[in-house]
Amino acid sequence: MKIKSGFVVREVAGQTIVVALGEATKIFNGMIRLNETGRIIWDMLSVGSEKADIVRRITEEYDIDEKTVQADVDAFINTLQGANILE
Amino acid sequence: MLYIKIADLKIRIENKYNYVRALCKDYIIDECEDYDISVSVSDKEIDDEISVAEVAVSRGYAEGVCVYRNICYQLPVKFNSYLLHSALIEYEGKGYAFAAKSGTGKSTHIAIWQRVFGDKVRIINGDKPIVRYLDGEFIAYGTPWCGKEGFAVNDSxxxxxLCFIERSPTNSIERIPASDAVLRVFQQILTPRDAATLDALFPLLDKTLMQVPCYLLKCNMDDEAATVAYNGMNNDN
Structure with a gap:
């Protein structure tokens, strides 16, 4: 699972924002705001990390139970899949 | 060929249709060599614009839309400026930009300002002013492109x-932090299509939101909406 090419992450006024550029604007036209964990998931998906690794990292870093993290990561990935952002 | 001046920029337009010339009549300047921006629109761009338009539009009108978009795409990188989809008014020497989802009632709200405060409220642009960062200050400029009501004055x-409007049964206003305003302002700009534009525009928006106070106005269509808005935006400076 990996984020398609053409998406960039920027910081504006304290917010983390994803924008599609070039060809990617044809599949996604708009902006996505990421919270702290969203940023971690996004960055890991950008380099093609496995879902299990993403869940493990967040579980360790934030001291949240794995089940909750699993559900959140699934929801995030589903949203990206729904928007056709993953390859 | 047509030469106009908007936001203190000289622009050369290679137009195919007369619509653009008529639209820009108050902004026309003499032909010049030292123009800042040059735009032309291809037939394909016009075709595409017609196919996405919500109502039937003429080729000339569609060309006008494309001309402005092509101008605006060049603004962040070269001229520290950007299109801000909003209704811009001037009152007591101050510029107030009202932004909202379309259909919320920006035009209605600025009409209330005129009803309450009279002729001293000038509508500079009803829909698509340009904001420019010049000598440490943000200046908002009128342009020929101004929405269906046709409110357009060639001035700055x-x-x-910067006031975001939401409809509500009662009137209230609050100052909002830049981090909240930035998500709202994104709805009102031309989304950049390339990295250079993005990396010019985002710092510019950041600076705008740090320097220009942002508000969230929840309002109805009563006269009180304008007084609440005015008082809210003038009691802390």
């Missing part, structure tokens, strides 16, 4: 407040 005003 220092931008003193």
């Amino acid at each position: 005003v220092p931008l003193r407040a």
Whole structure:
């Protein structure tokens, strides 16, 4: 699972924002705001990390139970899949 | 060929249709060599614009839309400026930009300002002003492109407040932090299509939101909406 090419992450006024550029604007036209964990998931998906690794990292870093993290990561990935952002 | 001046920029337009010339009549300047921006629109762009338009539009009208978009795409990188989809008014020397989802009632709200405060409220642009960062200050400029009501004055005003409007049964206003405003402002700009534009525009928006106070106005269509808005945007400076 990996984020398609053409998406960039920027910081504006304290917010983390994803924008599609070039060809990617044809599949996604708009902006996505990421919270702290969203940023971690996004960055890991950008380099093609496995879902299990993403869940493990967040579980360790934030001291949240794995089940909750699993559900959140699934929801995030589903949203990206729904928007056709993953390859 | 047509030469106009908007936002203190000289622009050369290679138009195919007369619509653009008529639209820009108050902004026309003499032919010049030292123009800042040059735009032309291809037949394909016009075809595409017609196919996405919500109502039937003429080729000339569609060309006008494309001309402005092509101008606006060049603004962030070269001229520290950007299109801000909003209704811009001037009152007591201050520029107030009202932004909202379309259909919320920006035009209605600025009409209330005129009803309450009279002729001293000038509508500079009803829909698509340009904001430019010049000598440490944000200036908002009128342009020929102004929405269906046709409110357009060829003038500029220092931008003193950015006010997002939501409909509500009662009237209230609050100052909002830049982090909240930035998500709202994104709805009102031309989304950049390339990295250079993005990396020019985002710092510019950041600076705008740090420098220009932002507000969230929840309002109805009563006269009180304008007084609440005015008082809210003038009691802390």
